[in-house]
Amino acid sequence: MPYSMPSASGLVLLVPVSIVALDILRRLVRSRRERKGLPLPPGPTPLPLLGNIHSGGVEEPWSTYTEWQAKYGDMVYARLLGQEYVILNSQSDATELLEKRSQIYSDRPFVASIAPYGMGCNFAFEPYGDHWRLCRRIFHQTFRADSAATFRPLELRTARQIIVNMIDDPDQYASHYLTFSAALTLSAVYDYEISPRNDPMMHIVNGFLKASMPAATAERMVLLGIFPFLLHIPNWLPGSWIRREARASYEWAVKMIETPYQYAQKQMESSQDPTFSMVSDHITRMKKYDEPHRSKYGAALKHASATAFLASAETTSSSLANFTLAMVENPHVWKRAQAEIDSVIGMDRLPEFDDRPSLPYVEAILRETMRWQPVVPLTLQASRMLQRVVMFIRVFTYLKACLSLAPRSTRHARYITGAIVFTNIWAMSRDEARYPNAAKFVPERFLTAEGELNEDDPSGFVFGFGRRRCPGRYAADASLWIAIATMLATLDFNLAKDAGGKDITFEAKYIGGATRHPATFPCRISPRSHIKKECVLAG
Numbered sequence: 001m002p003y004s005m006p007s008a009s010g011l012v013l014l015v016p017v018s019i020v021a022l023d024i025l026r027r028l029v030r031s032r033r034e035r036k037g038l039p040l041p042p043g044p045t046p047l048p049l050l051g052n053i054h055s056g057g058v059e060e061p062w063s064t065y066t067e068w069q070a071k072y073g074d075m076v077y078a079r080l081l082g083q084e085y086v087i088l089n090s091q092s093d094a095t096e097l098l099e100k101r102s103q104i105y106s107d108r109p110f111v112a113s114i115a116p117y118g119m120g121c122n123f124a125f126e127p128y129g130d131h132w133r134l135c136r137r138i139f140h141q142t143f144r145a146d147s148a149a150t151f152r153p154l155e156l157r158t159a160r161q162i163i164v165n166m167i168d169d170p171d172q173y174a175s176h177y178l179t180f181s182a183a184l185t186l187s188a189v190y191d192y193e194i195s196p197r198n199d200p201m202m203h204i205v206n207g208f209l210k211a212s213m214p215a216a217t218a219e220r221m222v223l224l225g226i227f228p229f230l231l232h233i234p235n236w237l238p239g240s241w242i243r244r245e246a247r248a249s250y251e252w253a254v255k256m257i258e259t260p261y262q263y264a265q266k267q268m269e270s271s272q273d274p275t276f277s278m279v280s281d282h283i284t285r286m287k288k289y290d291e292p293h294r295s296k297y298g299a300a301l302k303h304a305s306a307t308a309f310l311a312s313a314e315t316t317s318s319s320l321a322n323f324t325l326a327m328v329e330n331p332h333v334w335k336r337a338q339a340e341i342d343s344v345i346g347m348d349r350l351p352e353f354d355d356r357p358s359l360p361y362v363e364a365i366l367r368e369t370m371r372w373q374p375v376v377p378l379t380l381q382a383s384r385m386l387q388r389v390v391m392f393i394r395v396f397t398y399l400k401a402c403l404s405l406a407p408r409s410t411r412h413a414r415y416i417t418g419a420i421v422f423t424n425i426w427a428m429s430r431d432e433a434r435y436p437n438a439a440k441f442v443p444e445r446f447l448t449a450e451g452e453l454n455e456d457d458p459s460g461f462v463f464g465f466g467r468r469r470c471p472g473r474y475a476a477d478a479s480l481w482i483a484i485a486t487m488l489a490t491l492d493f494n495l496a497k498d499a500g501g502k503d504i505t506f507e508a509k510y511i512g513g514a515t516r517h518p519a520t521f522p523c524r525i526s527p528r529s530h531i532k533k534e535c536v537l538a539g
């Protein structure tokens with residue numbers, strides 16, 4: 001066939017076709033190279049059989065994972081005994097996997113210490129399935145954005161009550177914060193009004209929180225995972241302590257689930273017009289169902305109610321403890337916030353929710369509190385797919401990733417559908433490119449040069465990702481805002497003084513577990529000169 005020059009219209013077609021062909025070739029070559037040379041996300045070298053048991057810090061694993069990020073990249077692969085782990089250190093990877101592929105990554109891994117210690121009532125640990133879905137739906141109906149707004153009067157009243165408690169007994173600030181979050185949840189969920197001191201319901205809750213603490217330690221998780229028979233050793237044999245420890249915690253759990261629930265039921269029966277609460281609302285809804293759905297609904301309601309309590313108690317109080325620590329360490333911050341509050345709303349009344357848009361610096365303090373010390377630094381999810389489906393998803397994800405603009409690191413996702421996925425919220429909060437001097441408390445990082453709020457909001461990562469994302473985030477945001485705004489308007493935060501009148505300096509220590517919070521530190525919290533205790537409750 002004689003050679004002929006392509007026509008002008010042929011050239012118009014040839015150029016885009018060649019570009020597409022070259023791009024496909026480039027992607028194929030790259031994906032082959034990746035498959036050959038880098039079959040898994042990079043990570044520390046494992047020991048035979050034991051895996052990376054030697055490489056990670058047990059106390060604060062998120063810090064170790066953040067160090068790994070610097071060495072191996074945003075997505076890190078590790079192995080502990082037979083279990084594979086993938087650690088997501090960046091918000092974009094977490095969004096790519098946990099949000100865009102939430103149909104895969106929404107399960108929770110089996111943790112051997114959860115059920116024996118009675119923690120199974122917390123649906124945050126529940127595997128993906130019908131019971132979890134029902135719990136989540138019940139929870140969502142009460143705590144979604146518009147419903148959560150109905151709790152604002154309660155949040156405002158309770159925030160003012162903690163100021164009175166702080167003025168009365170400032171050294172007990174940590175206990176006042178726990179009372180604050182407990183009072184909110186007990187009222188919203190069970191219509192129970194907490195008494196300021198020696199409350200019987202708080203006694204039960206504290207009993208369970210204390211007794212169940214060992215269940216959240218790596219030691220118990222691993223011990224019971226490897227030697228489940230420890231839970232069956234009779235009392236008269238050595239080694240039965242773990243069984244007794246778990247049993248005691250389980251008994252507290254039963255009390256914690258049943259006592260406030262029965263209280264709410266009695267309140268409903270004894271009143272013509274019961275106050276709205278999560279339990280009263282759902283007991284009414286439940287009546288229209290027949291058995292067996294009604295029993296399932298009842299069980300899910302008890303668990304959703306207990307979870308509301310467990311999930312909010314420590315997160316809210318720990319956030320307030322972090323806020324207090326930040327104020328004591330950075331007096332210029334509370335002074336600037338007080339100046340903003342005084343100039344915007346004056347000194348004759350206390351902040352209310354309607355003032356929120358006019359107080360950008362207070363808002364920036366809340367954002368920085370959430371970012372600076374995330375109270376849930378690490379979350380874990382598992383793939384919920386059966387092996388057969390996993391295979392399909394691997395192939396599908398791989399093909400899709402090769403042809404899409406997904407971040408390069410998430411293309412490894414094809415290999416990890418059977419692994420446990422850790423989301424390292426801590427690493428996201430320590431992203432130096434986004435948050436220079438990330439270890440420092442600097443609310444100004446959320447303000448423009450004109451003092452307006454910028455677009456960066458850490459609630460995009462501190463509440464987790466995908467289908468397991470915190471469903472209490474609207475309630476958490478509102479209660480923390482009003483507590484912080486009210487404290488800034490009414491209190492000064494200083495270092496404590498020793499007998500000689502010298503400042504007591506200290507180095508903050510943190511306590512880990514399901515949530516991370518500072519150990520009690522010495523400080524001097526006092527009312528501002530124009531604040532009178534008697535007027536605080538009146539606002």
Ligand code: HEM
Pocket residue numbers: 123124125136139143307308309311312313315316319375376379380381462463464465466467468469470471472473475476
């Ligand atoms: C500072 C406050 C809070 C923070 C930082 C926080 C953060 C989180 C995070 C990171 C998760 C895990 C998400 C995941 O696995 O991807 C979570 C789960 C959860 N949170 Fe929160 N939370 C807070 C307050 C609350 C409050 C006040 C409530 C209840 C009113 C609540 C209810 C829950 C529940 C029920 C879950 C389990 C969700 C599930 O597994 O389906 N949280 N939270």
